[in-house]
Amino acid sequence: MSCAAAAFCRFPLPDWSGRVWSVPVFQRAARAADAISPDEALARLKAGNQKFINAPQLCESDMAKQRAGVAKGQAPWATILTCADSRVAPELLFGGVGLGELFVARNAGNMADTATMGTIEYGAEHLHSPLVVVLGHQNCGAVQAACEVADKGTKLPGSIGPMVAAIVPAAKAVKGKPGDYVDNAVRENAKRTAAKIVKESEIVSELIHHGKVKVVYARYDLNTGAVDFLS
Numbered sequence: 001m002s003c004a005a006a007a008f009c010r011f012p013l014p015d016w017s018g019r020v021w022s023v024p025v026f027q028r029a030a031r032a033a034d035a036i037s038p039d040e041a042l043a044r045l046k047a048g049n050q051k052f053i054n055a056p057q058l059c060e061s062d063m064a065k066q067r068a069g070v071a072k073g074q075a076p077w078a079t080i081l082t083c084a085d086s087r088v089a090p091e092l093l094f095g096g097v098g099l100g101e102l103f104v105a106r107n108a109g110n111m112a113d114t115a116t117m118g119t120i121e122y123g124a125e126h127l128h129s130p131l132v133v134v135l136g137h138q139n140c141g142a143v144q145a146a147c148e149v150a151d152k153g154t155k156l157p158g159s160i161g162p163m164v165a166a167i168v169p170a171a172k173a174v175k176g177k178p179g180d181y182v183d184n185a186v187r188e189n190a191k192r193t194a195a196k197i198v199k200e201s202e203i204v205s206e207l208i209h210h211g212k213v214k215v216v217y218a219r220y221d222l223n224t225g226a227v228d229f230l231s
């Protein structure tokens with residue numbers, strides 16, 4: 001494919017409010033996001049998570065001020081793909097990160113389906129977000145369901161079955177291994193999702209090749225609040 005930046009130049013996209021970016025707005029956003037490297041973004045997430053664990057009372061933010069600051073454009077410095085689980089809110093667990101800072105995709109089991117892949121590519125190429133984190137979590141219901149399917153052939157209703165089916169290979173891969181079955185599957189699933197993003201997205205792999213983007217995976221502990229980066 002041609003250069004990712006050149007692709008943007010040819011096909012400027014509307015943002016998701018339907019408004020087409022003006023060039024100055026996009027350039028401002030791109031400069032802000034480019035100011036931080038993938039490793040700096042990772043360090044910022046780790047520091048934020050420590051703040052969340054050690055001093056959660058410091059994580060409150062001035063929403064009105066933030067809202068005004070980002071209304072005209074966004075320059076998120078990290079992309080988080082995580083579970084829809086109500087206990088795993090990225091903006092909170094990374095230290096009270098404010099509006100306009102994280103580009104977030106969520107679905108049960110943090111899977112990379114077509115919509116999610118497109119979301120991640122949009123964040124990486126068009127918003128210049130330098131880091132993608134696939135964040136699984138302790139006691140994930142979707143992963144637990146996949147383990148039951150792998151173990152007992154459990155049938156799941158509606159669209160839940162096909163959704164969970166995508167997680168089953170990760171569950172099968174760790175079945176019988178030492179440690180907690182579901183927790184092993186959570187880690188394996190996050191690892192596989194991160195690998196899938198790198199392997200199947202030409203846009204992301206090209207940005208990785210140029211040192212513009214990193215893709216990592218991690219596990220969130222519901223009890224301690226700690227995010228354990230595994231790659």
Ligand SMILES: [Zn+2]
Pocket residue numbers: 083084085108109137139140141142143
């Ligand atoms: Zn979950």
